[in-house]
Structures are given as C-alpha cells and as structure tokens.
Amino acid sequence: MDHSALLTDAFDRIQETVHSVLADLPADGLTFRVDANANTIAWLVWHLTRVQDDHVAGVAGTEQVWTSGGWVERFGLPFPVAAIGYGHSADEVARVQSGAGLLREYHDAVHDRTVDYVQSIGADGLDRIVDENWDPPVTLGVRLVSVVSDDLQHAGQAAFVRGIYERR
Template identity: 60%
Template sequence: MSEISPTDLLLDGFERVGQAVDQVLDDLSPDRLAHRAGGSANSIAWLVWHLTRVQDDHVADLAGTEQVWTDGGWAERFDLPLPREDTGYGHDAEQVAAVVAPADLLLGYHRAVHERTREYLRGLAPADLAEVVDESWDPPVTRAVRLVSVLEDDLQHVGQAAFVRGL
C-alpha cells in the first residue's frame, strides 16, 4: 500500500467539491438556480458562485497569484453589479439576489478555479503545509489550516446548494 500525503488528502477533498458542484448544477434552469427558499435564503447560483469565489480568493492569496476571477476574465463574463473583489462574504439579501448566472457559466468558473487549486496543491511539499500564513489569529493560521478551512466552507455551501436543489 502506498503512502498518502497530506496534499493527496486535500486534492481528494477538493475533487469531491468539484464533483458535488457538477451534480448540483446538472440540468438546472435559470429559475431553479435563482430560487430562494422562503423567498430570502441563498440561491444555488449564489452558493456556487460564493464557494468558488472564496476558494479562488484564498488559493490565489496562498499561491501569490492573481485570482482566476480576474485573470481568466470571469468577472467580465459574469458582469455582476458587485465590486470585482467581492467574494460574497457578508452579503445581504439584495446582494444575494444580484448574483444571477446560468449553470454553464457557474460550472465553467468553478472548473477553472478547481484546476488552479489542483495545480497549486500538486506543487506543495509537506513542509509547506506547516508554514504560518496568517498571524492575526491565535493560534496563527498555517497553510494547511487555511486550505482545510476553504475545503470545509466549500463542502458546507455545496451541501446547502444540494439541499435547495432537492426542495
């Protein structure tokens, strides 16, 4: 049996997010993507956009690269009435409603971010995961903790999107 590295585990986790995003967006109409349970809950479109934006933002920060959102022209393709750097964190009901996009656009952006995340993770050595990347927390946040945090956030949001899809 071969040894599994910490980066292999992270790769597997992000692969699961990608698969879940594919499933949740499969064959959804614009109306279903925009549906907000109870009239005010987060829509599937917003949830997938947000989880992808957060992953893009955090991985780009860790890698020291530009985000796929801007580097790949996705901000222009989405053309949302939000600041270009917006990730959805702290959005109110009106901002959530502003995130409207077709499934193919959401899926394309997510796949581009997913590929960038895979490239980044494949280039990490196990020792890189122990590097402190944010000292503003107690205890300070390591690269591994930041990546697990992004993975956890992604999994929660794609699970919420699957729930809304099932309603």
C-alpha cells in the same frame, strides 16, 4: 496517501458536488429561494468558488482566476471586483444571475488552479504561517482545510436547495 493526494481528493469532492447540483438544472432552479432571505444555488456556487479562488490565490501568491481569466467581466455582477459574497444581503444574493454553464466553467477553472497548487506543496509547506491575524497564527494546512470545510458546507446547502426546488 500523501497530503497532496488527500487535498486533491477533497477539492475533487467539492467539484463533483457542484457539477451534480448544476446538472440539468433549469434557470429558475438557479435562482429559487426557500424564502425571501435564503441563498440561491447560483449565489452559493458563485460564493464557494470565489472563496476558494480568493483564499488559494492568497496563499499561493498568485492573481485570482476571477480577474486573470476574465471571469469578472463574463459574470458582469454589480459588485466590487474583490467581492466574494461574505456578508451579502438578500438583495445582493438575488443579483447573482448566472447560467449553470458559466458557474460550472468558473468553478472548474478555479478547481484546476487549486489542484495545481496543492500538488506543488511540499510536506513542510503545510506548516508555513499564512495569516498572523489570529492566535494562534494560521498555517497553510489550516487555511486549506478551512476552504474545504466552507466549500463543502455551501455545496451541501446548494444540493439541499436543489432538493427542495425539485420537490415543490
């Protein structure tokens, strides 16, 4: 398996988990909170998709799907355009009130852009330095693995919240 196929498989697994979490989930499931400070499924899916969109666009040198595809307007969230959810308070988490269809469509658009990008990377491209603010500097390969790791963790959290929601 080559690196492009491996990365595509990883991002496909994130998409499969997102689809599974959102499938047939009622609106109150999207905003269910385990406690007053917990993240909701809507916020988790929005956030993991925003992180992927932001980070992949950054290394690809492209505009984010969030802005280029009109998603920022479709979601209508009360955050700055560049917000990805990092450091959001419990009140900000609660402000992500989106339907499952919108979340899935945005995620799919970001997934498609991500897969197109990872399939365009040559083997030597993964060693390209993309962030010199760290010691050691971050390579493209490390950045993409970081996105996969973060997204899988949040997708798993969303699946966990759905499980609690369904058992209550």
